[in-house]
Amino acid sequence: MLHHEYSKNAYRIYLEGGGEMGQLTRSYDWSKTVLGTPDKWSRNLLTTLSIIFHSKLPMFLWWGNDLIQFYNDAYRPSLGNEGKHPKALGQRGEDCWPEIWPTIKPLIDQVMAGGESTWNEDQLMPIFRNNKLEEVYWTSGYSRVIDVDGKIGGVLVTCSETTTRIKQNQVINQNLKDLAEREWRLNSLITEAPVGIGLLKTRDLIIETANNKVLEFWGKTASVIGERLATALPELEGQPFLQILDDVYTSGVAYYSNEISGVLEHNGTLKKYYFDLLYQPIKSANGETESILVLATDITEQVKARQVIEESSLEFRQMADSIIQMVWVTDANGMHEYYNKRWYDFTGSDFASSKGEGWDQMFHPDDRENAWKKWNHALETGNPYEVEYRLKNYAGEYIWVLGRAAPFYNSEGELIKWFGTCTDINEQKLLQEQKDDFISIASHELKTPVTTLKASVQLLNRLVEDPSPKVKYLIDWSNKTIDKVEKLIEDLLNASKFNHGQLHLNKTYFTLGELIEECSEHIGLEGKHTISITGNELLKIYADRDRIGQVITNFIGNAIKYAPGSQEIHIEFETLENALQVSVIDRGLGIEADKIPYLFERYYRADSSGSQYSGLGLGLYICAEIIKKHEGKIGVESEVGEGSRFWFILPITG
Structure with missing residues (x-):
């Protein structure tokens, strides 16, 4: 979502050296002027300053509408020992030269307006220096300096004070x-x-x-x-x-x-x-x-140093224009500096309409708030940016894209740019929506016959008097199988609701310890595992009780399923600053490090020691969506052979 053609640190190359005035320019607090800090100056201004500072010919520059002043060491003596130097640096021309402003302002205006350059020899211009008004003669030329936008950015004065020569000639004529x-x-x-x-x-x-x-x-x-x-x-x-x-x-x-x-x-x-x-x-x-x-x-x-920078920039542009992704670059504050050709072809926009609030008209209205929220969060934290949203193309159609951006740091560790891409994922998104629609429809269609089947098995259980062990086993096995099918259908329905934004929270105040007890009490009844719980029994939280219970139950179920050798499962909850954390800890086989980043993705299934476990890989995905819906965080810490710790964090108040 960023147009400088050089890095934020590159301006220092132009301001190196230059004697006293180079040092004063580098140390000057430019943030208090209309020009802002040097990293925001245009390349043409920096190039002109580099020439001025390294020239032994007296040179003076007025830049911008306010005619902000720069000059080199060779010009410095013409300001006298007391008076205008060093405050003339960074000063507005009108403020610095009141005694000659009526004379020089028309010359400046002529050049700034695009007129011819001027040249005056041995011109008398009395100026105030050394605590008095002195008669000073100048031979000077006023010429324009073009800025990067093609407009006149300032006036360069190539000058030589001829006061000494004039007075010498006067003396020579006498003696x-x-x-x-x-x-x-x-x-x-x-x-x-x-x-x-x-x-x-x-x-x-x-x-x-x-x-x-x-x-x-x-x-x-x-x-x-x-x-x-x-x-x-x-x-x-x-x-x-x-x-x-x-x-x-x-x-x-x-x-x-x-x-x-x-x-x-x-x-x-x-x-x-x-x-x-x-x-x-x-x-x-x-x-x-x-x-x-x-x-x-x-x-x-x-x-040559500047050409190296320009060639690097050209190489980047050529590379960016050759790829299928839309590429954009911003400065550290998120202001856009560059878009590649693919961006302009896709959006049909120009650079001016693609900056700042111009993006508002390109986002789908339903995606705008979330996209800006994540972008602003990235700018504040320096974290990578990633979000899916619909972007309006040149034909006025909204196309799904994946927006990503990563921060770029200079050699001193300063974040100076963001490099971003927009990738067309419209076909994948539409296929996913079709898949979700099919799953939702199929799940609803399956729910009724499964419910009927479960009722029939329960009725059969009541009708059979004193069933044989084999019949009882078959009935129990059927009930468990139906429960698994119901769980799969429920996971599919929940996932579909999340994908379509249809899952709403019913928040209430409840005691967290009671909920944890309810979610874990069946474990003790089975006699295969022991549960230990630590935490403040009176701690209350404002959240959706059923959904948080669903997360805790899933964590406990995974601990039993994937850590069968862990006899004890420990649950702890503790308060943090304005939040609380719930953790489910086992001492099982642990999870390989390369699998941890994918555990909360949709349809991902962990494989422990080569064993395959039943399920659709939706449980942890649904847990992550529930916690995200509560504006919380979810995660896991695990080490092979040491066990796992699944946790989530929620705000204490809603």
Whole structure:
């Protein structure tokens, strides 16, 4: 009855590392925000955050309608030493930036509405930081981030604070003497930067600058500086990069891409890589492009990790679509995340109508309450879910199905999903109903002649004066045989009533000890077994006296039948918390462990030491249905050679 395509624990892969902001994001209490906890975040949001945290380029993200904020370590210094950091993380954009909101909100709205991305260079935006309003210059681009549903989920800001550069230029215009030192520092910063940085000059894309990281990406040394990019990296022929760079140069418009793939040669071998890439045109004073700044971050490992998750999900979907059962998946709270093709073919529904209360319209009205009750119990306890109900198909017909679901736990033992199936059992169910109808009719038809036969035998017994031992034996044998036939017919009728929901309880208050005495008194009269009873003689219970007596009698009869070597049968009853337990204990041969799970199933007959016993295998099934009808529990504990303990538990009050 569940649509994430990754496990609840997989989100942690995306949030690993990332320095200070990665740590703050992992420790932040997101449950108090509209986004909820990270295990509920969409894959696209998590992927974007992974890129941001591992990028050395300052990046900022507004996500969702409330524009909840994220940023990386590279952006962190722009917030100053005091003021907005760290409370800006997880904060609504409007609350964080009141001083510039009228300026940046239209840019955000343009992107969120599906408009073109924006790019502004050296834009003055005074912001409050370091306990004062400072003049801050930014070069930034606002671009959309698509969510898993195909809609725009947020706005990614690729930015660089240019305040220092602007002020440096102002100083340089006044005093050229600072210039050499600043250039040296800049070159040193570029050379050692952890992000790939290069500068390509003129439309021929001459490599003017290439720091250590970008040379590492290219698999080259500094000897390529001064060469055309196409000459230094011949493997770029046929890939889109040279054309993109030419478009940037001629248009003067920057290019940014997430997860762009490219093939580069390393030691004579071509390898595929994934990059976050920025091509930024550098313009002269007259506005013409002179060169292109290249910024590249290798995200190959992150992409491969995500692809492994995606491939696993695809394999599961293909497998689920190939089987005949309807398959569904929910999260830990029972919210549906996935249905296989068989589900949609059977129900004729779509995903939206198959969630939550949408199931109400698919259940048969008579089965709805029981199905929900068992499902909610499974969610509360973590126990497997199994129930039979009628489900409406695409033609509007109600078809019997067997619904099952099992919990799925992650490596830390947390229940994160439910995997469920619905199996068409309509033909088996109809055959069972026909069988039950036949048994019910046959039992009723047999009851009258058997009753007549029993009366005839009893009359014959009275008419025969001083019968011979052989005649007396035959009459007694006939009576016992008729009693067995009556018991079989009664079991069949009871089973039929249970199957059709026709067996009703007549609850009253009665003393449990008296009932146990009545059910066991005939044992002592036969002289073959002894009965011992322990329990509170005054304990009263609210239940159907005759039906509970039927269960106790069946337990005692089985102890005699299947444990003939057990001379003593012990019956004990005791109070538990808001309930009582009745146990019938023998010291017979015991029951093999592999048979115990089936003892209370319909028509199942235990075979003790190769001996076959009479009966239809309905006795314990009927007992289980009676106890279930009382909202109680029933069970057995047994060990071969040690005997058996059959028990049931009932609530003390109705």
